[in-house]
Amino acid sequence: MNQDELKKQVAEAALEYVESGTVIGVGTGSTANFFIDALAGIKGKIDGTVASSVASAERLKGHGIPVLDLNEAGELSVYIDGADETNSQLHLIKGGGGALTREKIVAGASRKFVCICDESKLVSVLGAFPLPIEVIPMAQSYVARELVKLGGRPELRQGFTTDNGNIILDVKDLEIMEPCKFESELNNIPGIVTVGIFANRPADVLLLGTANGVDTRTAG
16 A cells, blocks of 8 residues: 555545534544545534634645534544644654744644544654754744754744744754643743644544554553
8 A cells, every 4th residue: 555545545545533512623634634624524514613724724625514613613523633643652753844833722622532544653762853842933043043053953944834824943853852841832832823742632542554454552
């Protein structure tokens, strides 16, 4: 199976976590897009969705799936999204598509977070994938200097602005041994909006696409 087939496999498996008569959170990225396309087949089962990006909202609407504002929707039954990296504790790196802030908000507002990805995203230590960090533009240089002090090599994502009007620094050369601690440490740097480490609120369920089928893992 190629990577797209593995992504489609886990996207379809995630439909089992969609509860009737609820509003669900929907993520951003290539794997999430497969989920959106699969969700179209059961769209009558749910009351609506909250999207973590403008792009996902447009794709959902294109399938005739209602998209609500999170402030109107309240608590969500489940959030389904992909990841750029995951470890065995279901700590994640997310934000390769630049939607990390809204992704983290929607994940936080959901009772359950189901992460869907192919087996290539499973790593022993987070950090090989450059860590995305959303930053207020005026703080770019200051935040970059602070990240260098922590051992990272930040690079501005050229020509990219988040849905929130901010910039992304992609931080290379990290080996994140203590994801929860490092996430909290970065959150204390003024000017950082959101860190692409999802560890203090990890995924509850990981659906990993493999050549032998979907490998289901739970936190703890």
